[in-house]
Amino acid sequence: MSIIARHITVDMYKCKTTCFDDMHALQNTIKTMLQESDLEILSSSSQMMTDEHIAIVLLFNEGHITVHAFPDLQYVSADAFLCEEDxxxxxxxxxxxxxxxxxxxxxxxxxxxxxxTSTDMKPKTKTKVAPLRRIHNTGSKVINMLKNKDDNKN
Structure with a gap:
């Protein structure tokens, strides 16, 4: 055995706001998704925290998942800890x-x-930007570049 578990943390920015409407519906949707992944849920809990964010904890035989949803920020922080090497x-x-x-x-x-057993102890990090955001950012850069080019001509 080289490791005993895998742990993933995910930060999600500018999330769809309708997901935050009903805390219990959100918890049930996540439970259903996990059951479809063949994870047997032992217990689950959700709570509206004092700073108005939703906390959901799901415990299953293979580990746990926690989800913290911040409706005002359209931000979700989540992690999954799975107690299996593979x-x-x-x-x-x-x-x-x-x-x-x-x-x-x-x-x-x-x-x-x-x-x-591993020589590299650094975590692997990936960042993904949705395609529409990339197009918007690229469009803004092109417009600014053209504007600067026109300003330099004058």
């Missing part, structure tokens, strides 16, 4: 990402309980 927590989050439809995500994958 687990694929990123597959579990693919359906959760589809639910929130973020414009940008930042994902960090950690190998937990690495007892020295």
């Amino acid at each position: 687990a694929a927590p990123e597959q579990v989050f693919s359906s959760i990402k589809k639910l929130f439809k973020p414009e940008k995500t930042k994902t960090t994958i950690l190998k937990r309980g690495d007892f020295g």
Whole structure:
């Protein structure tokens, strides 16, 4: 055994606002998604926290998932801890990402309980920007470039 678990953290920015309307519906939707991934849920809990964010915790035989949803910020922070060496927590989050439809995500994958078999202890981090956002940003850059070119001619 080289590791005992895989841990993924996901930050989702500019999420679809309708996801935050009903805390219990959100919890049930996430539960259903996990059950479709063949994860047997032992317990689940949701709570509206004092700073008006939703906290959801799901415990299952293979590990846990936590989701913190901040409706005012359109931001969701989530993590999954799967107690299997060959687990694929990123597959579990693919359906959760589809639910929130973020414009940008930042994902960090950690190998937990690495007892020295790996030479690289740095977490792997991926950032993904939704295509529409990229188009908008590129369009803005082109417009600014053309504007600067016209200003330089005068």
